[in-house]
Amino acid sequence: MAFYPKITVVTPSFNQGKFLEETILSVLNQNYPNLEYIVIDGGSRDNSVEIIQKYAEKIAYWESKPDKGQTQALNKGFARASGEILTWICSDDLLEPEALFKAAHYFNQNANISLIHGSTKLIQEGKPSRLSAGFAPNLALDYFSHLPFPQPSSFFKRQILVETGLLDERLHYTMDYELCIRIALNYQILPVSDLFSCYRLHEDSKTVSEQARFLPERLLNFSKLMQTFAHYFNYQEGIDLLTQAGVYTRRKAEDDGSASEFFPILDPEAAAKKFDKIQNKAILINFLNNILLIYFNEKNLQKVEQIGKVLSDFAPESLLSYQNLMRYQTAQYQNRSWVGKVQWKIEKLLK
Numbered sequence: 001m002a003f004y005p006k007i008t009v010v011t012p013s014f015n016q017g018k019f020l021e022e023t024i025l026s027v028l029n030q031n032y033p034n035l036e037y038i039v040i041d042g043g044s045r046d047n048s049v050e051i052i053q054k055y056a057e058k059i060a061y062w063e064s065k066p067d068k069g070q071t072q073a074l075n076k077g078f079a080r081a082s083g084e085i086l087t088w089i090c091s092d093d094l095l096e097p098e099a100l101f102k103a104a105h106y107f108n109q110n111a112n113i114s115l116i117h118g119s120t121k122l123i124q125e126g127k128p129s130r131l132s133a134g135f136a137p138n139l140a141l142d143y144f145s146h147l148p149f150p151q152p153s154s155f156f157k158r159q160i161l162v163e164t165g166l167l168d169e170r171l172h173y174t175m176d177y178e179l180c181i182r183i184a185l186n187y188q189i190l191p192v193s194d195l196f197s198c199y200r201l202h203e204d205s206k207t208v209s210e211q212a213r214f215l216p217e218r219l220l221n222f223s224k225l226m227q228t229f230a231h232y233f234n235y236q237e238g239i240d241l242l243t244q245a246g247v248y249t250r251r252k253a254e255d256d257g258s259a260s261e262f263f264p265i266l267d268p269e270a271a272a273k274k275f276d277k278i279q280n281k282a283i284l285i286n287f288l289n290n291i292l293l294i295y296f297n298e299k300n301l302q303k304v305e306q307i308g309k310v311l312s313d314f315a316p317e318s319l320l321s322y323q324n325l326m327r328y329q330t331a332q333y334q335n336r337s338w339v340g341k342v343q344w345k346i347e348k349l350l351k
Contacts, residue, residue, distance in 0.1 A: 003108055004034040007100050008083030008158070012073035013091035014042035019200065020091045021051045026198075027089060028058050032100040036060045036083050040073040048091075071175045075166045078158075087155045094198040095152075096121070102194050103155040114157045114187035118194040120150035124201040132199070135191060138286060143184035144225060145287035146218065147177040153196035160187060164264045170251075174217040181225055186266045215294060219249040222287055228263040233272055235280050245288060245310040246303065285311070285318045 009027050013020055027037055041048055041064040049064050056062065061080055067073050074088055085107060089095055106116045122130050132150050142148035156179075164182050167175045183189060226238035226248075242248035251261065265271045275283075288311055295303040311318065 003104075004032065005085055005104055005107060006034045006036060006083040007032060007085045007087070007104065007155070008036040008038065008077075008081035009095075009100075010074055010077030010081065010086070010088040011037075011039045011091055012042070012070045012077070012088065013039065013044065013048060014070075014073075015044045015046050015048065016091035017044065017046040017048045017051060020048050021054075023089060023091050023094060024051070024055050024059075026094040026096075028055060030095060030097070030100045032104075034083075035100065036081065038062065038077040038080060040067070040077045041065075042067045042069075042073055068169065069172050071167050071169045071171055074175070075169060078161055078166055081158060084158055085155050086158050086161070087152075089152050089197065092200045093152045094200070096195050096197055099153075099194075099196040102196065106190060106192060107155070107157075110190055112188050113190040114160055115154060115183050115189045116156075116192055117149035117154040117189070118192045118196045120153040121195060121198045122201060123198050131195070135193075139191060140184075141283055141286040143180055143189065144283045145222065145290045147174070147180050149191065150197065150199055151176045152199055155196075156183065157187075163266060171217050171221075173214045174221055177218060178221050178224075181221060182263055185228075185263055185271060215291070216249070219247050219291075220251070223247075223249045224261060225263060226284070227261055228265065229275065229280055231262050232265055232268050233275060233280070238280060238284050241284060241288075241310055241314055245307045247291065247307070281315070285315050289318060 011020075011023060011027070013023075016023075024037075024039070027035070037059050039052055039059055039062040041052060041062065043064055043066040052059065052062050052064070061077075063076070067076070070090075077088070078086060085103065087103075102118075103116060107113065110116075119131050122132050136142050136148055139148060160179075160183055164186065168178050169175075171178055223239075223242060226235075226242055229235040229238055239248060288307055292304060292307045292311070295307065
């Protein structure tokens with residue numbers, strides 16, 4: 001007899017009426033027999049409430065009240081969640097058919113796994129869809145340098161939030177990356193090839209319209225990781241090198257100081273065996289090379305030079321060469337549509 005663990009899906013939403021109904025139906029039409037669906041609306045002023053009310057009988061809980069943003073909305077939902085497995089699907093994204101059944105199957109077959117992640121289909125009006133997944137060769141390191149998988153195609157055990165706390169509400173763009181670090185520090189992760197979701201790119205999405213705001217929070221999360229390594233493993237070198245690279249970040253004095261500046265480590269002894277200094281060094285190198293590309297794309301050559309100097313002294317064998325950076329930029333250009341290539345040339349002429 002098949003076992004269907006209870007899965008809670010939370011949808012945070014604000015003024016996304018043009019997409020919301022399609023999102024809700026993608027969840028309800030899963031026909032998963034043990035679904036708990038929660039919708040947290042931030043007091044929308046469009047037709048969102050009318051859409052939610054249309055499906056209220058099938059939604060375990062919903063509300064429409066002003067909040068402090070997506071992260072707080074998610075925490076409201078997770079605080080009410082009773083499912084063994086959790087995920088969130090934003091109000092402009094979609095679950096693929098059978099996604100919940102597939103996720104349940106993997107958790108049933110892998111009792112020690114606390115997070116699974118698969119691929120997503122990137123969809124954008126007027127453009128062909130394309131797949132995105134987390135299967136990089138250094139995936140074990142990537143979990144610490146950035147979110148290497150599509151969040152809508154990930155599922156995790158509620159136990160994680162019970163043991164390590166809810167999402168950090170001081171983060172508005174990288175709350176999923178912060179959670180990923182916590183999970184990678186303490187639990188086992190399983191990447192799979194299944195397509196679980198569609199991720200919608202549009203002019204109002206944070207990924208498209210507010211991309212520049214992700215990096216400061218990303219630096220904050222990784223600096224917190226290095227603070228954690230210094231605290232638990234006496235690994236101070238990470239903080240020193242981030243400082244030299246000009247990317248070490250601490251909370252501002254006026255920020256709420258109630259949250260710990262260390263990631264929770266549930267079993268320090270086991271973690272110490274997993275993260276020896278060689279592993280810590282590899283994590284640090286991976287992160288610095290990763291953000292080097294971001295600053296290069298932003299044409300912030302001062303930061304590229306500063307980070308490159310640190311890498312050349314610390315791990316010269318790992319440093320991306322200038323030739324590699326130019327090849328990377330060429331590849332980025334070649335991946336553009338013909339309209340994008342024209343736009344890129346015009347931008348160059350205007351500078």
